[in-house]
Amino acid sequence: ETGVTQTPRHLVMGMTNKKSLKCEQHLGHNAMYWYKQSAKKPLELMFVYNFKEQTENNSVPSRFSPECPNSSHLFLHLHTLQPEDSALYLCASSQRAQAVGSGANVLTFGAGSRLTVL
Amino acid sequence: SQELEQSPQSLIVQEGKNLTINCTSSKTLYGLYWYKQKYGEGLIFLMMLQKGGEEKSHEKITAKLDEKKQQSSLHITASQPSHAGIYLCGADTGNQFYFGTGTSLTVIP
Numbered sequence: 001e002t003g004v005t006q007t008p009r010h011l012v013m014g015m016t017n018k019k020s021l022k023c024e025q026h027l028g029h030n031a032m033y034w035y036k037q038s039a040k041k042p043l044e045l046m047f048v049y050n051f052k053e054q055t056e057n058n059s060v061p062s063r064f065s066p067e068c069p070n071s072s073h074l075f076l077h078l079h080t081l082q083p084e085d086s087a088l089y090l091c092a093s094s095q096r097a098q099a100v101g102s103g104a105n106v107l108t109f110g111a112g113s114r115l116t117v118l
Numbered sequence: 119s120q121e122l123e124q125s126p127q128s129l130i131v132q133e134g135k136n137l138t139i140n141c142t143s144s145k146t147l148y149g150l151y152w153y154k155q156k157y158g159e160g161l162i163f164l165m166m167l168q169k170g171g172e173e174k175s176h177e178k179i180t181a182k183l184d185e186k187k188q189q190s191s192l193h194i195t196a197s198q199p200s201h202a203g204i205y206l207c208g209a210d211t212g213n214q215f216y217f218g219t220g221t222s223l224t225v226i227p
Binding site for chain 1: 153163208216220
């Protein structure tokens with residue numbers, strides 16, 4: 001148990017379904033992240049939230065919609081996905097220093113949500 | 119964008135052997151982080167290096183960061199089956215946190 005909990009662990013959905021992935025952190029961190037991990041590809045950073053504000057959106061298709069209602073919860077809403085979106089989706093949190101490079105930024109990861117799109 | 123190249127991509131070693139994994143950045147890093155991932159699971163933090171020339175050890179794993187803060191190595195001494203997994207280096211650029219391509223390690227008993 002890392003302090004970052006992701007649900008569900010496994011999800012199978014059709015291309016027309018709407019589903020959501022949930023991430024909850026119990027570490028008091030101020031930043032949360034969504035990553036996508038596909039087979040034989042590097043981890044792809046999707047979204048970053050600092051102090052509940054989205055600071056990064058790395059050209060992610062609009063069929064992925066993040067939501068961060070508070071500093072402890074992060075959602076990834078999914079709709080009209082494609083089979084190539086099948087992957088392991090990882091959530092992480094960290095305590096970011098205010099000034100860039102002024103301190104450590106150790107990310108703590110959840111166990112991941114394995115998504116299969118049929 | 120920040121790019122982190124790792125080598126080798128995969129490694130198969132006999133139990134008890136030493137091994138080294140390298141991570142190279144195209145830019146100077148604020149900090150270099152090493153993680154380990156069991157297949158299909160989340161990443162577990164191993165070590166962080168921030169200062170040029172810094173070296174850290176934990177049990178049988180040693181990580182070093184070069185003086186220019188652009189290259190890091192992870193060295194495992196007397197490998198064990200429990201060391202098997204994917205090793206990833208990561209870098210904080212201030213706004214984003216990037217990961218390297220990963221090195222898959224298999225340890226044969």
